[in-house]
Amino acid sequence: MRTFDLTPLYRSTVGFDRVFDLLDTMGKTDTSGYPPYNIERVDENDYRITLAVAGFADDELDVELHENTLTVTGNRSETDNGRTFLHQGIAGRSFQRRFQLAEHVEVAGASLVNGLLNIELRREIPESAKPRKISIGGDKAGNVKVLKDADAA
Incomplete structure (x- = not known):
């Protein structure tokens, strides 16, 4: 059994299309060497x-x-430039x-x-x-300091 039907997984997942495409193409590799x-x-x-x-x-x-x-x-x-091979x-x-x-x-x-x-x-x-490192902030009263785009820079 070399093929798997991944259709049921497509119905229950979002954003994993690339992973399923990779799984789908894994069995279709070139075996000529x-x-x-x-x-x-x-x-x-x-x-x-x-x-x-x-x-x-x-x-x-x-x-x-x-x-x-x-x-x-x-x-x-x-x-072939007119060449005749005895062995190639x-x-x-x-x-x-x-x-x-x-x-x-x-x-x-x-x-x-x-x-x-x-x-x-x-x-x-x-x-x-x-x-990236996320700093943990707040004062003793439990208030949380919210970082804005300007504060983060």
Whole structure:
């Protein structure tokens, strides 16, 4: 059983659409294994995805980020320049590989070095999403001081 019907959960929850979409797409991952890749944590907020794309030039590769989905596409030109292969073991087929990124993860850059496509990722949490300290206020009579926007700044 590889599919789950999440329809009943949609009726009883509000604002969790993205979570259900992620659960829905988890079972639909690409199982071809091409091209092979690594996902590496460089430090606390930096990550790197490295894809082995031997034989691809940078103009044959496309990296696109759309709604937290990173898509890497490789389109090989089909020209063989009159070559006849006795054995062709180097995979030269076109591909498309997708990665789901967490919220607040952005692509910092990409480079192609020695047949490896390195995609640098950085997690940048906005100030509004970071934890903040709430001061507890009041006087001895139990009156509470209400912070206004002008007082908070």
